[in-house]
Amino acid sequence: INTFYSNKEIFLRELISNSSDALDKIRYEALTDPSKLEAQKDLKIQIIPNKDQKTLTIIDTGVGMTKADLINNLGTIAKSGTKGFMEALSSGADISMIGQFGVGFYSA
Numbered sequence: 001i002n003t004f005y006s007n008k009e010i011f012l013r014e015l016i017s018n019s020s021d022a023l024d025k026i027r028y029e030a031l032t033d034p035s036k037l038e039a040q041k042d043l044k045i046q047i048i049p050n051k052d053q054k055t056l057t058i059i060d061t062g063v064g065m066t067k068a069d070l071i072n073n074l075g076t077i078a079k080s081g082t083k084g085f086m087e088a089l090s091s092g093a094d095i096s097m098i099g100q101f102g103v104g105f106y107s108a
Contacts, residue, residue, distance in 0.1 A: 015058050019045045022062025029063065036063075 023043045030036040037043075040061045048057040065073070 012056070016045060016047070019058055019060035019062065022060050022064055024062070026061075026063045 023045070026036055026043065043061050046057075046059040048059065049055075050057070
């Protein structure tokens, strides 16, 4: 979290944005294959706080990245936007602009 995100609200926004992308992906896939939504028709993002453990759990009903997506996209500076973000940041850009560069977290 501290590598790119000094502002925890931005970090949370990015995780929720990733969940939203996962929902968009399953909606898109369901256009050509309606069976994709048969098992889970209720598309949602849940944010579950746990005060005792000081955690937030984010759960979505979308679909994540395939193995091919992971191979093609993770860790590739040119595709992820990390290089552009770091250049903008070193030029004085505000850290809150991170979402505009495609820099985020991917989870399963």
